[in-house]
Amino acid sequence: MDVLSQVLAAMRTGRPRYRRIECHLPWGQLYPPSPGAGFHVVLQGSCHLMPTAGDAIALGVGDVVLLPHGRGHAMADDPGTPPVEVECPPDDEFQLRRTTGPGRTDGTPPSTVLLSGTYPIDQRQCHPVVNDLPEIIHLPAHLGQHPPLRTAIGQISEEIRHPSIGSDGVLSALLETLLLYILRAWYQDHGTGPGWGPALNDPAISTVLCRIHHNPERQWTVEGLGAEAGLSRAAFARRFTALVGQPPLTYLTWSRMGVAAQMLRNSDAPLGTVAQRVGYTSEFAFSNAFKRTHGAAPGAYRRRNRSLQLR
Missing domain, CATH: 1.10.10.60 (Homeodomain-like)
Structure with missing residues (x-):
């Protein structure tokens, strides 16, 4: 087993928690800090991620975002939309069902659909391979970049659009794969900079x-x-x-x-x-x-x- 896989296996404390969220204009969601690595995949539409410090980040369909240190943040249709806090019960680990986000609920189609969640991580044994990561990793859906990552996102989108027997298990496994692809892509792109990229490469x-x-x-x-x-x-x-x-x-x-x-x-x-x-x-x-x-x-x-x- 390679070092990245070994490190993640040692740090992880459970399967990923996730939910599919349909958002109707206008909408804004506040995500408090979490004991793990947060993630978002934009399945439909567009939105903005607002970190606690710094400029808003525009996201489009197919974009994936990882927050390795579980920092609080907000997601919204527009940076000026006031966010409301997201409620996520602690025992609600595996949700493939639709969750209606904030905004209108009058039957109009959602403007944005997100797959959002957390990878539980033991912060007490956080390896430098994770500690060295930035607060936010944003991997846009550029054609031709990181084909395995794009394939995983496509499989996730397809499984959500057409759920069937075993979908929860399939989606959980795909999200495990997604995390490795995100980190692989980041370290391949930053293999000559400071931190663990040069060591892994x-x-x-x-x-x-x-x-x-x-x-x-x-x-x-x-x-x-x-x-x-x-x-x-x-x-x-x-x-x-x-x-x-x-x-x-x-x-x-x-x-x-x-x-x-x-x-x-x-x-x-x-x-x-x-x-x-x-x-x-x-x-x-x-x-x-x-x-x-x-x-x-x-x-x-x-x-x-x-x-x-x-x-």
Whole structure:
């Protein structure tokens, strides 16, 4: 599994929440901050996205927007239309049914149809691959750009227009694919800028990142990781640090502690098993490393997160 897929799998806490919204002129919707990455796909018509700071962004049919950090924002037919807050029950995860947005409801056709929702993400274990993303990613529907992304949006639109048996499952799977295509498109377009784009697009460093995430239990050394990259120890260490922003073993420890935190939250595995899974033969050494990263010993971290889940 490649590093982007591994990172998203570790951060995700559930399937995407979504709803289809029909909007009638005039209309405006206010979206409060959410614990995840928000998204909108314009299925019909046009509209504007208004961030909390900055200029409005004009959106057309086929455009897709991702808000990786879950920032609050508004959507409207016009930047001057006052928005009303969107109500979305917390247990309302999978909605393919029509939801009538604000505006006239006298039987006139909607001016805009949106597919809007959230990808649940554990913000406590947010990887730099997401942290480095801008507040808003807007991918317009330009002909010939990012064909796989455009194909996914077309499949989503078709499934919504003609729902059938299994549509909720199909749409959920397509939205999972859409997220990967959005991030792939962004990092392909920004592979030479600051942040994680150059690291993901560098074959040698990307290979090493995959090895680290796939085998956190291995007793990795800088020399061994360099061999995976086909580079000498010194050349690899310089290249990795320059692209990733951390020395190899520092990133290795950070990644291991992320895997450990996920196991502590989601399983009843003994601490010794968790320690071994992330490359530690000593529970004492593992506990010290975990506390330096997360600010709490593994047992305390597990109890605290279990109590939060029960609320």
